[in-house]
Amino acid sequence: MKQNLGATDRIVRIVLAAVLAVAAWMLGFTSIGGIILLVLAAVMLITSAVGFCPLYAPFRFSTRRPAAKS
Secondary structure, eight states: OOOOOOHHHHHHHHHHHHHHHHHHHHHOTTSHHHHHHHHHHHHHHHHHHHTOOTTTGGGTOOOSOOOOOO
16 A cells, blocks of 8 residues: 655644544534544544545545655
8 A cells, every 4th residue: 555645635634633523522422413523533534644545546646745766
């Protein structure tokens, strides 16, 4: 699994996960909307931690900078 997330993309996903978690808290963690928002927040955190987004892969899209050539 080749990483396809750049640093900025990862930071945006972490911030978005925090916002989604707060929104889930405001709706109530046990409500349907709260559960959906928590799942989305978890997906954002996992993809950010791993550095790979499965939705980018089929389109060969990457926000990661290419490796520097020596």
